Amino acid sequence: MCEANAYLTKQGSEELILESIMILRPEGDRIYLQNIFGEQKWIKGRIKEMNLVEHRIVLEEVQSASL
Amino acid sequence: MCEANAYLTKQGSEELILESIMILRPEGDRIYLQNIFGEQKWIKGRIKEMNLVEHRIVLEEVQSASL
Secondary structure: OOOEEEEEEEOOEEEEEEEEEEEEEEEOOEEEEEEOOOOEEEEEOEEEEEEOOOOEEEEEOOOOOOO | OOOEEEEEEEOOEEEEEEEEEEEEEEEOOEEEEEEOOOOEEEEEOEEEEEEOOOOEEEEEOOOOOOO
16 A cells, blocks of 8 residues: 655654654644544644655644744 | 656646656755656655646746846
8 A cells, every 4th residue: 555654744854643644734734634444634734745655744843923 | 656757847837857756855046856767866846736646747947037
C-alpha cells in the first residue's frame, strides 16, 4: 500500500498525527487529511516536506501573527 | 512503488509535469519536486490536492498580485 503517515513538528519534536493517509488537501491555513480507514483530520499548519518512498509527510505548525 | 505523478492545473486543463515523485517540499511560493530518477523541478504554485492511492499530486498556479 502506498499511503503515508503524517507527523507534526512542534518545537523540535515530532508527533505522529495520522497513519495511512490517502488524501491531503490544503485549505487556507489548515490541511485536511483523510486516511484509508475514512478518518479525517484538519491540522492547522503547512507542509514542511513529503517523502513518498519513506511514507512520510511532515507538517509544521504555523505561528499566527498576533497583533 | 509508491511514488506519485505531479500535474499542474492551468485554466481548467491539467498537464503532467513530473512522474515518480519521491520528495516534495514547499519553498516560499514554489514547490520543489524530486523523483526517483534524480530529476528535480521547481514549480511556481501550490498544492491543490494529493491522492496517494491514485498516485496523484495536483498543483495549481499561484496568481501573482500585480500592482
